[in-house]
Amino acid sequence: MYEILLKQDLVPNIHLFKVGVPDVAKKAQAGQFVVIRIDEKGERIPLTIADWDREEGSITIVFMEVGTTTHRLALLKAGDFITDFIGPLGLPTHIDKFGTVVCVAGGFAVATIMPIARAMREKGNKVISIMGARNKALIFWEDELRSVSDQLIVTTDDGSYARKGLVTEPLKELLEGSDTIDRVIAIGPSIMMKFCAKTTLPFGVKTIVSLNPIMVDGTGMCGCCRVSVGGETKFACVDGADFDGHQVDWDLLFARQRIYLDEEKCSFEKWQSQFGGSS
Amino acid sequence: MAKLNLNREPMPRQDPKLRGKNFNEVALGYSTQQAEAEASRCIQCPKRNCVEGCPVDVDIPDFIKAIRDGDMPEAVRILKGKNSLPGICGRVCPQEIQCESTCSLAKREAPIAIGRLERYVADWERANKKSLNSPIAKPTPTGKRVAVVGSGPASLTAAADLVKLGHSVTLFEALHTAGGVLMYGIPEFRLPKEIVQAEVDFVTSLGVELKLDSVVGKLVTIDELLNNGYGAVFLGTGAGLPMFMDIPGENLNGIYSANEFLTRVNLMKAYRFPEYDTPVKVGKKVAVIGGGNVAMDSARCALRLGAEEVYIVYRRSEAEMPARREEVENAMEEGIQFKLLTNPKQFLGDEQNWVVGMECYQTELGKPDASGRRRPVVKEGSEFVIDVDVVIVALGTTPNPLIASTTQGLETTRRGTVVADEATGKTVKDKVWAGGDIVTGAATVISAMGAGKRAAADIDKYLRG
Ligand SMILES: Cc1cc2nc3c(=O)[nH]c(=O)nc-3n(C[C@H](O)[C@H](O)[C@H](O)COP(=O)(O)OP(=O)(O)OC[C@H]3O[C@@H](n4cnc5c(N)ncnc54)[C@H](O)[C@@H]3O)c2cc1C
Ligand SMILES: Cc1cc2nc3c(=O)[nH]c(=O)nc-3n(C[C@H](O)[C@H](O)[C@H](O)COP(=O)(O)OP(=O)(O)OC[C@H]3O[C@@H](n4cnc5c(N)ncnc54)[C@H](O)[C@@H]3O)c2cc1C
Ligand code: FES
Numbered sequence: 001m002y003e004i005l006l007k008q009d010l011v012p013n014i015h016l017f018k019v020g021v022p023d024v025a026k027k028a029q030a031g032q033f034v035v036i037r038i039d040e041k042g043e044r045i046p047l048t049i050a051d052w053d054r055e056e057g058s059i060t061i062v063f064m065e066v067g068t069t070t071h072r073l074a075l076l077k078a079g080d081f082i083t084d085f086i087g088p089l090g091l092p093t094h095i096d097k098f099g100t101v102v103c104v105a106g107g108f109a110v111a112t113i114m115p116i117a118r119a120m121r122e123k124g125n126k127v128i129s130i131m132g133a134r135n136k137a138l139i140f141w142e143d144e145l146r147s148v149s150d151q152l153i154v155t156t157d158d159g160s161y162a163r164k165g166l167v168t169e170p171l172k173e174l175l176e177g178s179d180t181i182d183r184v185i186a187i188g189p190s191i192m193m194k195f196c197a198k199t200t201l202p203f204g205v206k207t208i209v210s211l212n213p214i215m216v217d218g219t220g221m222c223g224c225c226r227v228s229v230g231g232e233t234k235f236a237c238v239d240g241a242d243f244d245g246h247q248v249d250w251d252l253l254f255a256r257q258r259i260y261l262d263e264e265k266c267s268f269e270k271w272q273s274q275f276g277g278s279s
Numbered sequence: 280m281a282k283l284n285l286n287r288e289p290m291p292r293q294d295p296k297l298r299g300k301n302f303n304e305v306a307l308g309y310s311t312q313q314a315e316a317e318a319s320r321c322i323q324c325p326k327r328n329c330v331e332g333c334p335v336d337v338d339i340p341d342f343i344k345a346i347r348d349g350d351m352p353e354a355v356r357i358l359k360g361k362n363s364l365p366g367i368c369g370r371v372c373p374q375e376i377q378c379e380s381t382c383s384l385a386k387r388e389a390p391i392a393i394g395r396l397e398r399y400v401a402d403w404e405r406a407n408k409k410s411l412n413s414p415i416a417k418p419t420p421t422g423k424r425v426a427v428v429g430s431g432p433a434s435l436t437a438a439a440d441l442v443k444l445g446h447s448v449t450l451f452e453a454l455h456t457a458g459g460v461l462m463y464g465i466p467e468f469r470l471p472k473e474i475v476q477a478e479v480d481f482v483t484s485l486g487v488e489l490k491l492d493s494v495v496g497k498l499v500t501i502d503e504l505l506n507n508g509y510g511a512v513f514l515g516t517g518a519g520l521p522m523f524m525d526i527p528g529e530n531l532n533g534i535y536s537a538n539e540f541l542t543r544v545n546l547m548k549a550y551r552f553p554e555y556d557t558p559v560k561v562g563k564k565v566a567v568i569g570g571g572n573v574a575m576d577s578a579r580c581a582l583r584l585g586a587e588e589v590y591i592v593y594r595r596s597e598a599e600m601p602a603r604r605e606e607v608e609n610a611m612e613e614g615i616q617f618k619l620l621t622n623p624k625q626f627l628g629d630e631q632n633w634v635v636g637m638e639c640y641q642t643e644l645g646k647p648d649a650s651g652r653r654r655p656v657v658k659e660g661s662e663f664v665i666d667v668d669v670v671i672v673a674l675g676t677t678p679n680p681l682i683a684s685t686t687q688g689l690e691t692t693r694r695g696t697v698v699a700d701e702a703t704g705k706t707v708k709d710k711v712w713a714g715g716d717i718v719t720g721a722a723t724v725i726s727a728m729g730a731g732k733r734a735a736a737d738i739d740k741y742l743r744g
Contacts, residue, residue, distance in 0.1 A: 216547070221521070
């Protein structure tokens with residue numbers, strides 16, 4: 001059992017938990033994730049490590065409400081317990097001195113890209129961050145991300161805040177601009193990562209994406225998380241989750257993410273009819 | 280001397296038609312009467328060949344005698360003195376090629392049903408726990424700490440033996456439940472999880488500390504354990520990495536590794552979805568590729584989840600199947616269809632990336648290969664398509680490279696198994712032992728237990744050294 005030390009509602013449907021897990025906190029690195037299970041009957045779901053505090057012994061996760069597990073998670077409060085919290089899993093993001101690094105984050109991934117941007121900056125890179133959200137109400141951690149970036153560009157799809165448009169537009173402008181861009185890290189919804197990779201491809205700039213296929217164990221024992229990268233099958237939980245975005249078979253990823261749509265709907269409807277009224 | 284009784288007591292089983300629709304245990308276990316009758320058939324021969332056939336040296340004739348005499352506490356004491364997991368072994372050990380094959384009555388084709396009696400003793404103990412005093416005496420603490428990695432049968436056995444010898448033992452398990460394949464792989468209807476849990480509880484009741492959710496290699500490395508007060512490490516992490524065939528279409532939706540399918544069903548209890556929140560796709564026509572226990576378990580799970588047709592697709596013939604005979608028979612009785620001498624060539628998908636068909640070759644058997652079994656040879660031009668909507672690939676597993684890749688100085692083979700001395704389990708790395716599937720590749724529960732036992736003895740010798 002792992003205690004939720006702190007809960008913050010970042011925006012109405014995206015929440016932050018700080019969880020007491022000293023051993024995981026000791027080892028966590030940027031780009032790794034955890035697998036959690038709320039309780040005995042719950043599903044195992046992966047969530048990226050958004051931050052850690054080795055002294056306090058805590059891990060921070062940020063999640064968006066999408067289906068049963070994340071909605072149930074959102075009902076928990078500080079002082080509540082999560083039955084299982086497993087990590088740190090996956091390979092850490094490759095941090096090195098590349099030169100100028102562009103970090104692109106969509107939606108909840110503003111939180112997950114934070115430790116990467118910070119580590120890239122600490123390594124001496126110039127870090128330009130782009131964060132995008134659907135609208136103003138979904139913007140969070142703008143100042144936090146700015147504090148670890150040399151430059152920050154904010155976009156909203158509907159123009160209700162900052163620049164109107166998708167994250168790929170400022171990304172393209174940066175690539176066309178006078179600065180040499182040495183590496184791009186794009187994290188967010190799969191479709192956004194795909195289009196970031198598409199945007200950078202003609203410029204030949206290495207683009208790292210963090211893939212989010214469905215997972216069970218997160219340790220390489222089931223193969224549920226298989227993705228195809230450069231024509232080879234990889235297990236995202238142990239060989240990634242970071243991969244070269246130019247090599248990813250995106251259609252396969254999208255298809256495999258939809259395997260359980262019917263069951264997810266059934267599970268969510270059941271949950272809503274029983275408990276959903278209170279959220 | 281009394282006349283030999285060659286009538287083996289049959290095992291009462293659930294009706295095949297009913298059991299194909301539920302996950303309750305198939306074999307129901309002996310009644311007291313049946314157990315005593317079977318035990319009375321044992322001639323208590325002085326040669327005790329059965330003991331030689333047992334990888335952990337259970338004093339078989341003695342516990343059988345205790346059953347016959349109606350002294351169940353004594354039967355428990357004898358059995359548990361050598362085997363800390365009798366409820367499991369009695370259910371899943373291949374006795375037909377071990378103790379029962381060396382039984383003096385085996386020549387007359389009526390060996391004592393040792394496995395069934397073993398199960399009877401274990402079940403009796405579980406039902407009558409309160410009336411028993413703890414059968415094991417408390418040891419004097421040695422002050423030495425041992426880390427046991429994984430919690431399958433190899434690790435549970437090693438941990439139990441080491442703690443009984445007075446060492447302080449911590450078990451590190453990656454999953455949220457202890458028991459290894461016994462929990463996530465072997466289905467409820469063959470090995471109820473309650474029984475595995477009872478055996479795990481027994482091991483922790485001896486004083487073993489259990490740390491779940493602990494992925495060694497990620498959370499902590501072997502070298503860190505050794506640097507942090509553990510005097511020895513036992514690796515019992517099994518062979519958990521699923522093999523795929525590397526043929527076209529293998530990543531289509533609906534194609535599972537047996538590990539994934541069984542983990543969803545057994546560990547995550549997808550057979551009780553949506554009460555339990557992990558889903559599994561069942562499909563109407565399910566093909567399971569392979570011929571071992573894992574394939575039989577997958578096929579029988581699919582059937583119970585409601586599949587209309589379930590095929591076992593195997594590239595050799597029935598005689599070469601590595602699965603236990605009893606499980607092949609159970610599967611046939613339940614209506615699983617066997618497509619033998621058949622090997623997949625590729626998977627066919629629809630526009631949504633869902634598998635709809637499996638193109639196969641027919642094969643014929645050629646000369647024996649390295650495994651001694653006749654090698655399947657593809658018949659050119661024999662391709663045909665089987666309609667399927669779920670495929671389960673049960674072609675075996677190899678050890679997960681995580682431990683070897685994060686530990687300095689372990690030697691591994693090309694198959695990814697860790698090299699360890701057969702008699703002691705000692706690896707080439709100082710203070711590190713290994714046993715079970717991580718050393719042998721996918722094998723059996725009892726061989727894993729035997730390896731755990733031998734390693735525990737050697738670790739004890741080393742720590743006292
Ligand atoms: C490595 C990795 C890191 C992730 N990090 C974050 C994060 O930091 N914050 C965040 O909000 N989300 C993250 N996700 C996605 C998150 O795991 C899913 O949103 C969550 O599992 C949805 O569960 P649900 O029951 O609420 O929704 P469901 O209704 O069950 O599913 C909604 C969708 O989520 C995906 N999904 C469902 N089950 C799983 C599963 N077991 N594993 C992976 N995906 C699944 C499917 O594509 C599905 O269609 C990450 C995913 C991966 C693989
Ligand atoms: C479906 C199926 C059916 C079978 N049927 C039979 C049968 O009928 N009879 C029989 O005798 N045998 C059977 N077997 C084989 C038998 O189960 C195995 O040989 C046996 O379980 C091996 O035991 P083990 O202790 O070596 O490893 P396992 O049982 O594999 O346990 C290893 C444990 O280590 C954990 N682990 C792995 N990596 C790490 C890590 N890095 N850190 C921490 N923990 C880790 C795993 O999660 C697992 O819990 C079957 C196997 C399967 C899959
Ligand atoms: S999630 Fe099971 S292998 Fe990656």
